[in-house]
């Protein structure tokens with residue numbers, strides 16, 4: 666059988682998809698809860714249909730990891746709709762844990778109904794975001810978050826970095842004019858890579874007016890797991906906000 670990396674016309678993915686073990690509660694959430702929140706590229710992407718009611722802003726988070734930022738934003742902003750994308754199964758399960766409160770060791774119910782949870786404004790695509798891009802309409806999102814993408818710091822791996830002209834073309838297309846594209850990174854090589862690559866992109870302007878605008882966490886920020894690890898290990902995160910023109 667072909668795996669996804671061998672199917673023609675699908676992009677090669679460089680990274681981990683499954684953890685070694687998915688524990689019992691997480692597997693339960695993946696089986697019972699994820700299907701109620703999951704989106705697929707064959708759906709109609711209309712904000713009202715997707716979120717049942719009209720949402721003020723529609724936001725996309727690419728590679729949400731363990732989901733802390735996505736969950737925090739969705740909790741603070743019930744008026745907005747969020748699409749989170751993550752290929753790593755344990756990360757998806759962790760987001761579901763945050764939303765449902767169901768943890769390892771709990772007595773598991775027979776099933777769950779996502780309408781019972783406080784956070785109801787999140788949809789999930791549990792695969793490579795590049796497979797979703799072609800389904801997303803133009804001018805759809807108000808905000809796109811790319812937080813601590815894998816840095817691939819070696820020169821020979823530079824082609825794997827997510828910030829590249831092909832992905833930026835899609836992000837520009839799916840963002841509304843004046844929409845926000847936020848990139849956070851803690852890696853010196855990736856910092857330079859982002860500044861250089863974004864400088865060459867005509868469709869975005871960097872909003873920073875002074876050092877604090879990119880060295881300090883933005884006002885609406887929610888800390889991520891990867892960010893906390895970086896700080897513990899002495900690396901300094903930066904936050905680049907771009908607007909589409």
Ligand SMILES: C[S@@+](CC[C@H](N)C(=O)[O-])C[C@H]1O[C@@H](n2cnc3c(N)ncnc32)[C@H](O)[C@@H]1O
Pocket residue numbers: 680681727728729730731750751752753756792793794795811812813814815827889890891892
């Ligand atoms: C370094 S981690 C950062 C996770 C999270 N944003 C954080 O700050 O804690 C990068 C994440 O991006 C995910 N990722 C990488 N490429 C992706 C892609 N093409 N589509 C979806 N997720 C992707 C990885 O699985 C990983 O969880």
